[in-house]
Amino acid sequence: MTETLVLAKRAVIEGVRSMESLMPVFFIPLFFFVVNIGQAGKIFPSEGTPFLEGQGYAAFSLPTALLTAASFGTAALFLVEEIEGGYFDKLRATPIPRYAIVMGRLLSETLKNLLVTAVIVVVGMLFGVRIESGPLGFVLLLAIMATWATVFSGFMQLIAMKSRSAAATNSASFIFFPLLFLTPNFVPRDQLTRPMEIAASLNPVTYIMEAARSLILKGFEGDVLLKAGVVLAVGLVLAISLNVRAINNYD
Amino acid sequence: MTGTKAAGAAIEATGLVKSYKTKDGTVDAVRGIDLRVEPGEVFGFLGPNGAGKSTTVRMLTTLLSITSGSARVAGVDVAADPSGVRHKIGVALQEAGLDERQSGRELLTLQGRLFGLGPADAASRAQELLELVELTESADRPSKSYSGGMKRRLDLATALVNRPDVLFLDEPTTGLDPASRLVIWDEVRKINARGTTVFLTTQYLEEADQLCGRLAIIDDGLIVREGTPSELKAELRARRSLDHDPTLDDVFLDATGRTRERQAGDVQEVQA
Incomplete structure (x- = not known):
């Protein structure tokens, strides 16, 4: 365990010294967040849009920004x-x-994402977003996003270890596009077209997005949180076990 | 940390084989080599590009699995107890594997921590090593700002953190200018003088002649010559009935079946 902490600390320092790698993690999600609000804010006014639960479209859109920020897999890029x-061989x-x-x-990716998520939520608050579930909900939101960031990075690290190529690992990171956009990211799932609804229902990220949205717009919804918890638990177990197997068999 | 030197051979390999499966079938990178290196030796491992030098080093240092055969390093079985081997060896591979965002001091301290030292002991060991490889003045600069020679010396220092019984150096001077090469040679002599066995791969025959008490030449995955430089030269002179003393270059070319003309294109440093 000590070795893991020593290496995590070193990776955190590495991240701080490579601010250029953190810039897209903040800039891209916030850019789309602002653009989405600008484009759809009038289509979905607070009054007359039941799914906004009395908040602005920014509150509905914030989970997409948080998930985008958690789906960069920068740990894998450093690894490759x-x-x-x-x-890597020296280690x-x-x-x-x-x-x-x-x-x-x-x-280190978990820790980094806690910070990133907190900053983006604060920016969201500047756009009028309230966390309906309160401080405990905020902490849960941080935990959900940080866990997803860890799962996503874990799968990216697998690609890094299998391909041993920065180009291949970079290319693979584009998997986050279907993961993020085959979801109810613009409107709730029941308002999607049928094919899109099926695709979103098959996409595990949908359940994480819905849990985050529920914490922001409604409060604590046990069944919604449970589904996200199952997705994250399964993802985490798979990501960690496959990573451990990959490095133990690395030749 | 270990200060105890291995009883028996420092390195012993029997029938060592490494095969890779490719689309076109199985490729044998190392085809059954036997090696014995005694404690305290500087042992040279020579061979042309692709002969199997690095593959052998990577198997002996637990970085690569062994297809068949067996190996013991510092008295520990490589396949059965890889972690035990790692406690007793130092490794500097062909590429100076450094985290270039860290300073020399940070890298060495981290390495010490990974070998089980506490923070204070790791810092103290880092300082000792920085002095050994004469990098104290640049110790706190990011290693990406170091010259090629400085990076090699730092890499060498990281391989010494645990006071290894056996030090593996895979082409430690490739790509360095002559002055930096001489500095590395001095470091290797100093390290060996302290009792560390050195297993050194190189393409520079002069380097092998200068540093190594014994050497082996590997070609196409098999060891084709083994002995002291003078034994190998004497054997060639006798076998070919030469009227002059052959050089190690001549031994190498004879062992690998290459001509000077062909070799000049393959390995730049082997010149008539």
Whole structure:
């Protein structure tokens, strides 16, 4: 465990020293957040749009921004850089359990996303967003997003270890487009066209988005949170176990 | 940390094989090599590009699985107890594998922490090593600002954090200018003088001649010569009935079946 913490600390410092890698994580989600509000705010006014629960469209749109920020997988990009540069082998030649190398990176991604999510929520508040579920809901929102960021980075790290190529890992990160847009990101799921509704229902990210939205717009809805919890738990178990297997079998 | 030197051979490999499965079938990178390196030796491992040098080093350092055969390093079985091996070895691979966002001091301290040292001991060990490789003045600069020679010295220092019984150096001077190369040679001699066994791969025959007490030449995955530089030269002189003392270049070319003309294109440093 100590080794994982030591490597996580080093990865956090690395992130701080590479601010250029953090800029897109803030800029892109906030850009789309502002653009979406500008384009759809008048179509969906607070009064007369029941699914907004009395808030503005910004509150409905905020989970999309949070999920975008949590779906960059920067830990994997740093990892593949180390694979290509040889430092990964340097770490593998030390007597630490090899899982610490991947877990350290994932833990740093979790911590980084807690900060990113908090900042974006604060920006959302400047646009009039209220967290209906209160401070506890805010903490839960942070936990949900940080867990998703860890799961997404975990799968990206798998691609990094399998491909050993920065170009391939970068390309793979575009998987976040279907994951994020085959969801009820503009309107609730029951207002999507039937094919889109089916696609969204099959997409696990939908349940995370709906849980985040529920915390922002309604409060604590047990069944909605439970579905997100199951998705995140399964995702986390899969991501971690596959990462550990990949690094233990790395040849 | 370990200060105890291994009893018996520092490195012992028997029938070591590494095969890769490719679309076109199985490729044998190493085809069954036997090696024995005694404690305290500087052992040179020579061979042309693609001969199997790095693959062998990667198997011995637990970075690559062994297809068949067995190996013990510092008395520990590589396949059965890889973590035990890692405690006893230092590794500097072909590419100076550094995290270039960290300073030299940070890298060495981190390496110490990964070998189980506490924060204060890791910091103290980092300082000792910075002095050993003469990088104290640039210790707190990001390593990306270091020259090629400085990076190699830092890489060497990271391989020494745990006071290894056996140090593996995979082409430690490739790409360095002659002055930097001499500095690395001095470091290797200093490290060996402290009792560390050194297993060194190189394409520079002069380097092997200068540093290595014994050496092996690998070609196409098999060891084709083994002995001290003088033994290998004497054997060639006797076998070919030469009227002059052959160089290690001559031994290498004879062992690998290459001519000077062909070799000049393959390995730049081997010149008539």
